[in-house]
Amino acid sequence: MNEFPVLEPGDGNIVLFHPHVPAGAAEAVQQVLESRWVGQGPRVAEFERRFAALVAPDHDALAVGSGTDALHLAYLLAGLAPGDEVIAPVFTCTATNIPFLYMGVKPVFADVQPRTLNMDPAHVRTLITPRTKAIVCVHYGGLPCDLDELHATAREHGLLFIEDAAHALGAAYKGRAVGGLSDFTMFSFQAIKLMTTGDGGMLMVRNPGLVEKAKRLRWFGIDRSAKQLGVWENDITEVGYKYQMTDLAAALGLAAMDEYASTLAKRQSLLEAYVRGFAGVPGIELIGAGHTDRTHAAWLCTVLVEDRVGLMRKLREHRIESGQVHYRNDRYSIFGGRQQGFANMDVLEDRYLVLPLHGKMDLGDVERVCSVVKSGW
Ligand SMILES: Cc1ncc(COP(=O)(O)O)c(C=O)c1O
The missing domain is CATH 3.90.1150.10 (Aspartate Aminotransferase, domain 1)
Incomplete structure (x- = not known):
């Protein structure tokens, strides 16, 4: 039995979460509805440009359908393969760890720090094995993890570093915005996040050499811009999926950027x-x-x-x-x-x-x- 059924907003109730819908949202969506592009089109590209300029101008931003999509894409781009281990937080949304199960990768859980509930860098160090390929951290509640210590461990062991920044849009570590500090950083625009696109996510990619591959994986493995030229004779050589954001969602994201x-x-x-x-x-x-x-x-x-x-x-x-x-x-x-x-x-x-x-x-x-x-x- 649920002792605490959901409260409705209003009547003096203080609810736990409430989505923030920016003032320009309805008009922005209306414009998309009247345009040629409701799926992935120019708004997605504009949202990516503006988002990268906000958090990490020297990284590429890829808009996707959810934060979970962004994590899965990051794990694919990191080249994780069956049998690999990734050190990941024991305390997080299941979305951080579920994509590993699709990939045959083993999440090796690290304990929390008592004062932050973030991943404990000292425990992380004890979990490294020859099979460890990456570390993923979560900035719980929006407070950045001890990135210097975690990055040092990753560097020492040649591991890729992925930030799950689903909670942490607007956070900064030692004066630098979260988003441009690691190999991959993921943001979530799910309903109750600081910015929402209904559902959506953004993957920040440090290595420019991975961006074209990321775009292909986001769309079944197809080079979408080549295909749009009309005659398309390319093969599909990588197994992608459908991770893309739509222009309807990106319009909400752009309106949220304004506020x-x-x-x-x-x-x-x-x-x-x-x-x-x-x-x-x-x-x-x-x-x-x-x-x-x-x-x-x-x-x-x-x-x-x-x-x-x-x-x-x-x-x-x-x-x-x-x-x-x-x-x-x-x-x-x-x-x-x-x-x-x-x-x-x-x-x-x-x-x-x-x-x-x-x-x-x-x-x-x-x-x-x-x-x-x-x-x-
Ligand atoms: C820590 C964390 N990681 C990942 C996600 C997944 O993001 P999304 O709901 O956008 O797929 C969430 C949930 O919103 C989260 O809280």
């Missing part, structure tokens, strides 16, 4: 209000706060508490949603089930809780959530 700075600033101000609201309060630790060398993209506000279900119940009595959002991936049979060796995850798995944070909230809503939490449960 990107204010959307991010709003989220960051809400997260800062949570940080202030919980400062010094015994029994509540806000995950990922207090870093001065990196910028938090403020996608999730996660706290550590005792008696999580008790707090969820108390919040719900006050018409406030909360939830776990992600679960340790070794709870799922598809990954082989429960494993040993995650000392931090074992302690934290019953303690983390995600609180509402989205553009429909204001500072008063955050104060209300904080005061309910502070009143005890």
Whole structure:
């Protein structure tokens, strides 16, 4: 039985997530509907150009149908093959790890750090074997991982490095935007992300030599621009799939780009209000706060508490949603089930809780959530 059925927005309810639809969205989509291109066309190309200019002008951006598509494409471009191992976070959306199962690749899970829920670089180092080919990290909630340490391990062992930045559009590490820091970086534009295209994703690729291949794999293995010239006699030599973004989705992305700075600033101000609201309060630790060398993209506000279900119940009595959002991936049979060796995850798995944070909230809503939490449960 679900003790916490979904709340509807309005009536003083504070819901956990709410999509941000930019002001120009309807008009932008209408223009596409009236044009020749509703599938992948000029808007996709324009969105890729503007997105790359925003996060990593020296990388190529490939728009795809979802963040999961972007990850799968990155793993293909990384040349992962059956029997390879990839070190990946135990605590993440299943989307980080499911593409490996399609490829016969083994995800080797790394534990979390207790203060960030990000991948623990010290644990990663212990997991390297001769079969390890890559490391994939997730910037949990929007706080960048310890990239210097993780990159150093990848460099030392000749591994490719992939960032799952589904939560981290707007994040920066040591003054540099997330998006241009690794071999591959993936972003998600799923419904509740900072920018949404309904569903969608972007893959940032460092090596320009891989871009044409990436475009082919995005479209069955076909060189789409050659085929559009009319007479096409090319073979298909690589197994691709249909990972592309549509112009309808890209129109939403372009409209979201116009509001990107204010959307991010709003989220960051809400997260800062949570940080202030919980400062010094015994029994509540806000995950990922207090870093001065990196910028938090403020996608999730996660706290550590005792008696999580008790707090969820108390919040719900006050018409406030909360939830776990992600679960340790070794709870799922598809990954082989429960494993040993995650000392931090074992302690934290019953303690983390995600609180509402989205553009429909204001500072008063955050104060209300904080005061309910502070009143005890
Ligand atoms: C950490 C992480 N990785 C990957 C994804 C998958 O992205 P998408 O839903 O756009 O496929 C998500 C979910 O949105 C996520 O939270």
